[in-house]
Amino acid sequence: MRGFIAFSKKEITENIRNYRLLIMLAIFLIFGLMSPLLAKFTPQLMEALMPNLAEAFENPTALDSWTQFYKNVSSLGLSLTIILFSSCLSGEYAKGTLTIMLTKGLSRPAVVLSKFSAAAVILTVSYWLAFGVTYGYTAYLWPGASLPHVFLAAFALWTAGLLYLSILMLGCVLFRQAFTSILFLLVVTVIMGLVEQIEQTAGYSPVILVSKNIDLLSGTVTASYFTIPFIVSIFTSAALLIMSIVVFNKKQL
Amino acid sequence: MKDVLSIKGLSKSFGTQKVIDNLDLSVPEGTIFGFIGQNGAGKTTTMKMTLGLLEADGGEITVCGEAVRYGQTKNNHHIGYLPDVPEFYNYMKPLEYLALCGEIAGLSKSNTKDRSDELLSLVGLNGVKKRIGGFSRGMKQRLGIAQALLSRPKLLICDEPTSALDPVGRKEILDILQKIKGTTTVIFSTHILSDVERICDRVAVLHNGNIAISGTLSEIKTMHGKERLLLEFSQKSEVSQFKACEKIKPLLSQTEESGTEIILQGKDIVHIQRVVISVLAETGLCPSKMEIMESSLENLFLEVVM
Ligand SMILES: Nc1ncnc2c1ncn2[C@@H]1O[C@H](COP(=O)(O)OP(=O)(O)OP(=O)(O)O)[C@@H](O)[C@H]1O
Ligand SMILES: [Mg+2]
Numbered sequence: 001m002r003g004f005i006a007f008s009k010k011e012i013t014e015n016i017r018n019y020r021l022l023i024m025l026a027i028f029l030i031f032g033l034m035s036p037l038l039a040k041f042t043p044q045l046m047e048a049l050m051p052n053l054a055e056a057f058e059n060p061t062a063l064d065s066w067t068q069f070y071k072n073v074s075s076l077g078l079s080l081t082i083i084l085f086s087s088c089l090s091g092e093y094a095k096g097t098l099t100i101m102l103t104k105g106l107s108r109p110a111v112v113l114s115k116f117s118a119a120a121v122i123l124t125v126s127y128w129l130a131f132g133v134t135y136g137y138t139a140y141l142w143p144g145a146s147l148p149h150v151f152l153a154a155f156a157l158w159t160a161g162l163l164y165l166s167i168l169m170l171g172c173v174l175f176r177q178a179f180t181s182i183l184f185l186l187v188v189t190v191i192m193g194l195v196e197q198i199e200q201t202a203g204y205s206p207v208i209l210v211s212k213n214i215d216l217l218s219g220t221v222t223a224s225y226f227t228i229p230f231i232v233s234i235f236t237s238a239a240l241l242i243m244s245i246v247v248f249n250k251k252q253l
Numbered sequence: 254m255k256d257v258l259s260i261k262g263l264s265k266s267f268g269t270q271k272v273i274d275n276l277d278l279s280v281p282e283g284t285i286f287g288f289i290g291q292n293g294a295g296k297t298t299t300m301k302m303t304l305g306l307l308e309a310d311g312g313e314i315t316v317c318g319e320a321v322r323y324g325q326t327k328n329n330h331h332i333g334y335l336p337d338v339p340e341f342y343n344y345m346k347p348l349e350y351l352a353l354c355g356e357i358a359g360l361s362k363s364n365t366k367d368r369s370d371e372l373l374s375l376v377g378l379n380g381v382k383k384r385i386g387g388f389s390r391g392m393k394q395r396l397g398i399a400q401a402l403l404s405r406p407k408l409l410i411c412d413e414p415t416s417a418l419d420p421v422g423r424k425e426i427l428d429i430l431q432k433i434k435g436t437t438t439v440i441f442s443t444h445i446l447s448d449v450e451r452i453c454d455r456v457a458v459l460h461n462g463n464i465a466i467s468g469t470l471s472e473i474k475t476m477h478g479k480e481r482l483l484l485e486f487s488q489k490s491e492v493s494q495f496k497a498c499e500k501i502k503p504l505l506s507q508t509e510e511s512g513t514e515i516i517l518q519g520k521d522i523v524h525i526q527r528v529v530i531s532v533l534a535e536t537g538l539c540p541s542k543m544e545i546m547e548s549s550l551e552n553l554f555l556e557v558v559m
Contacts, residue, residue, distance in 0.1 A: 006356035
């Protein structure tokens, strides 16, 4: 526990000094601001650029604002997060900086958990910052608009974000290079997508947490549709973290 | 005397290459132990296994009575370790790094602070305010020694602690090692044999995955060392005349000759001296110099390794 706290503090310092935290906050803040603005002003833009197509973009609503938010965050936002954190262990392997830490009595599980926690905290702060900004801005631009399950939809994507981080963690522990960890994550993501395609397992995959958020807001799906993917996601994350620890315990540094 | 470190039947292969082969080693408390061997002999490998950083194929390692297990770090609070090429977090300053080490090792904040200041001035880094990223290799080596000593370990393992240091730095580090001898047992590997002769009580030479020779310095020298007798004449012809004597001939099996010098070697130096002196008296030859050359660790090392 002592080692975990000390090493987590080090992780946070590291993320501040190598600007990861700053980049994350900046990216997500931009997404938070941009989503409602894009929704609001796309019709005007379209009118100016392509007047004959503008019909389709008329009367943007709060739902359009959230559509932008989920599109931006689930694709670009999460990708950038993954890219930024994919080097969290490879740098330590390459330089051998963990050696002295371990000889000071730092346990290997503490290394994995600290790395994950730091990434999770930074993602959480950045994500909810973006959510808060979009929420406030949407309420300001479309006063009186009320959508169901605004928080639940956001919570679903956040859970998925943490799942992606734990997949990445296992990748980082398994492979020495950041690039390979990202490939690993891609492979797992494709598998999760396939699980959703198969008839027998449709409705179980955590992919739902990143793809159906808008359907929840528009009322196309009900909240209960998210229950199973949510539970699957939590348990998968936990299992992945445990696997990461087990693998890391045996890893030659 | 209690053994701080004992290794029994240790083996380690990398692929098909057997690096350590059934190695036995024990290091008694309170000694400065020199661990020598050629490049690639397996010194670093042995040290890493002692710290649980590398998995052994077989054998047992005990530190302060506790068995070392790969991947587990709880034994490590007894040990301070200086890696061969110490690497730190470049974005930290020396005091921050030591604070992190102290926190992980479970030292109190004030204790860490005092100890850090003390150690940084001991290794000559006091007042250095820049980030570690801007350190030279020798400075990193010094910081490495400071972190290794931070929690006053019972056993200090240094992998070539003096390799990156200038002559002054080397002397300082050797002095530090000697100073902590009372409280800390030191194992260090090195290629600089004069360092070993200067501060070590015991040495072990690692060769072909095994300890070729070990013991106290004087034990090793008397047991394995050959003593040498140097004779210098004023003319070359005198050397040949000396060699032509019947009594000298049996001693000539391992001589080295250069110019007017001749060096006789053998296990029983006293016998050689007697023979030589009687021959000199009989022939009337008169050397300009006659000297017993002490066997050096370097000669010994070469003999073992060649
Ligand atoms: N991770 C590894 N994978 C494969 N071979 C290795 C590995 N580490 C060490 N070796 C091999 O093991 C042998 C011993 O290496 P080691 O680093 O222990 O030598 P050393 O005695 O410390 O040498 P030096 O004096 O150069 O520091 C070498 O032949 C090296 O090539
Ligand atoms: Mg070495």
